[in-house]
Amino acid sequence: MNEFESPSDEPEGHDGRRREDHRAGGTPRLDLGATTEMGVAGTDSSTITVPNHGTGGSLVGSHLATYLILSRLGRGGMADVYAARDMNLERDVAVKVLRPELSTDRDYIARFRREAKAAAKLNHANIVQIYDVGEVDSRYYIAQELVQGQNLKEYLLRHGALSPQQAIEVLLGVASALDAAAIEGITHRDIKPENVMWSKSGAVKVADFGLARLGGDSDGSRADLTQAGLTMGTPRYMSPEQVQGRPVDPRSDLYSLGVMMYHLITGSPPFEAEDPLALAFAHVNETPRPIDRVRGDKDIPEWLIAIILKLLRKDPNERFQSAAELLEALSGDDVDHQGRARRLVGAATATARLQRVADEQRRQSAKARRKVVLIALLPFVFLGLGVAFASQVRQPQLAEFLTPDEVQKLATVEEQFLEAVSKDKVAYWQAIPRFFPPQDNSTNRAYAVKANLQLARWYDEHDQWKAADKVLADLVSDPSTDRKYLLIAWARRVLVANEMRDQKRLDEAKRQFESLYAELLAGNSDAIEMFDRLFTMSEHAILGMNRDS
Incomplete structure (x- = not known):
């Protein structure tokens, strides 16, 4: 859990700085300039910098014990985090406040106190220091070191x-x-x-x-x-x-x-x-x-x-x-x-070193096996289109006949997905929507989409790009596909088109991906965070994404 996770809007410039006047004995005057997302930027003994994140439903401007709440820095899984001023000791602190809806839950209260108890035992330069812990009017708080960074x-x-x-x-x-x-x-x-x-x-x-x-x-x-x-x-x-x-x-x-x-x-x-x-x-x-x-x-x-x-x-x-x-x-x-x-x-x-060698050997071995299969199939090409057509008709029937023996239906779609993860074979990914029809309920539908994304990933990793593109094409054309998965599907389709050297397909996939990415980014969607986690830096480069921006 990140108790310091900040709002998504970027802070603005340092204009308008005003000095706090402690000699007047009044409330500190606040700088409405820039902050980092984790703490108050540029604070010293006389200047407090406050981000302009808004005060709706927050404690900003109020007192909590001896602390004047100056600004909200962010929200985590169980607490809101504020920049505050300790009016007794005249120092800036971060105050974590257990969210009101959790303040009656004994488990969350115990966990909150556990954090204070654990960290308070530690006084070390590489650990955020705990100053105080308390409760005022059913508001549980921890006052701690305010880290600028x-x-x-x-x-x-x-x-x-x-x-x-x-x-x-x-x-x-x-x-x-x-x-x-x-x-x-x-x-x-x-x-x-x-x-x-x-x-x-x-x-x-x-x-x-x-x-x-x-x-x-x-x-x-x-x-x-x-x-x-x-x-x-x-x-x-x-x-x-x-x-x-x-x-x-x-x-x-x-x-x-x-x-x-x-x-x-x-x-x-x-x-x-x-x-x-x-x-x-x-x-x-x-x-x-x-x-x-x-x-x-x-x-x-x-x-x-x-x-x-x-x-x-x-x-x-x-x-x-x-x-x-x-x-x-x-x-x-x-x-x-x-x-x-x-x-x-x-x-x-x-x-x-051995891991790098083994990784390359596995990739070369997979290519060699595919090459052997292709060579073995060459004689059948000359038997004519009739045989080819017959084989295309019989192949799905054969697959349907063999798959039940290879993939057993499990009790839940979650277990079926976990089994597919452990095996990572085409038949296991394909079995998920077959055993648990996506039209039955939203859970099945979500796992069917995830299974198809994994299937496309498998095809991509094994250089079966046409098969990967077909799976992805079905996903992006399905209006019921959740938009966060749609973003992943379009991104994967860009990567596949790049491997296929299909410029027309690549341009269209990039256009769709960039449009959806911009839309989700503007809406502060969690799909963007998931996208950043799932794709490597080299894949970001192919997608035209700059992680520094």
């Missing part, structure tokens, strides 16, 4: 993947924070770009301990927290043991750190799926694509790739056993740094 998710969306040096700085900062937490017996459980701040001064700070597990928590508490994590968002950064509801320790945070670093370096998460169950399955079973291939550049040092791969091991016993051990791998002067890291990482560097 942005979170890493915002940085990624605005600027794209991190440079190697930036990645190392982030890795060091978060590892230091996790080391401090582990010393106090705290597992964060929610490490992700949204929860890591990057201040204007370059400091890396971990925030949001709302899912933290303290050393004395019971197993029941652990299960509740796992469910909370899955409910509050997709398990994109969760460890295999976490998504399975198994006991977690600080090594789980190290896996999440590995997922986050992979995302920050490549611009894409190592595993992606629209369905949380499918994403959880990937964390437990799948191997991420090679980092340098996804990044599209070989500028990341092999030792750093090896460290990230070690963090991403499925078995906690094969990861770094502590943040301290990770820091040891990252420590040392420039002369022995690489050798020191490689010694601690062990075979991970070799694994990275």
Whole structure:
């Protein structure tokens, strides 16, 4: 959960700055100029900068305990976040306020207090500091350090993947924070770009301990927290043991750190799926694509790739056993740094190389198999059009006859989709709308669309572009297709047309994609965020998208 997630409208310029006059003893006067999305820009002891986000339904202008609420910075899954002034200590703070509709829910109140309890135990330069926690008129709040900067998710969306040096700085900062937490017996459980701040001064700070597990928590508490994590968002950064509801320790945070670093370096998460169950399955079973291939550049040092791969091991016993051990791998002067890291990482560097080779071999092997099949079919071409026509008639019947033996119908469409994710074969994707007709209900319809998008993706990856284009053509022509999936379908169709070298088809697909993208962007649709997650940086380039803009 990102308690600091900001409104989508961009802040404007620095004009109109006014100075706060504390000597007059009155209410601070506010600068209505620019802010970053994560904090108040340009604040000092005498100037408070306030974003112009509007005050509808908010606490802006009111007092909460000793805090004058100046502006709303954003809204997260369970709290609104405000810039405020501590009138007693005369300092700027961020105040997180549990949303009114949740203030009677004991589970949310407990989680809110848990965050304060966990973070308050930690006093570290790489952790957002907690100042105060309280409740006034059933409004639960946490006052904490106001960081001038942005979170890493915002940085990624605005600027794209991190440079190697930036990645190392982030890795060091978060590892230091996790080391401090582990010393106090705290597992964060929610490490992700949204929860890591990057201040204007370059400091890396971990925030949001709302899912933290303290050393004395019971197993029941652990299960509740796992469910909370899955409910509050997709398990994109969760460890295999976490998504399975198994006991977690600080090594789980190290896996999440590995997922986050992979995302920050490549611009894409190592595993992606629209369905949380499918994403959880990937964390437990799948191997991420090679980092340098996804990044599209070989500028990341092999030792750093090896460290990230070690963090991403499925078995906690094969990861770094502590943040301290990770820091040891990252420590040392420039002369022995690489050798020191490689010694601690062990075979991970070799694994990275083997993974790249195996990936290429699988692709070449698939092409070779298709070539053999085509050669084997050549004699039949000369038997005439009559035979060809007969084979086209018989093929669907044969497929229908064979598929039930290969793909068994499961109890629910969700289970059927998860089975398709695990197998990733054409028959399994095709079975979803056949076993669960989309016309029956909206759930079936949504999964049918997702299955067809996955089917098109499979065809694309296996160079069967005409088949991919046909599936996508059916999707974009169906008026019932949800617009967020329609955007993905048009984007995929652009990529397929580019592979087919079909300029006319490419131009039309690009026109449709750009039009829909602009429309959804203007409406602040969550489809844009999903689009950014699903497509790699190189695919963004083909689509004509500039992630810096």
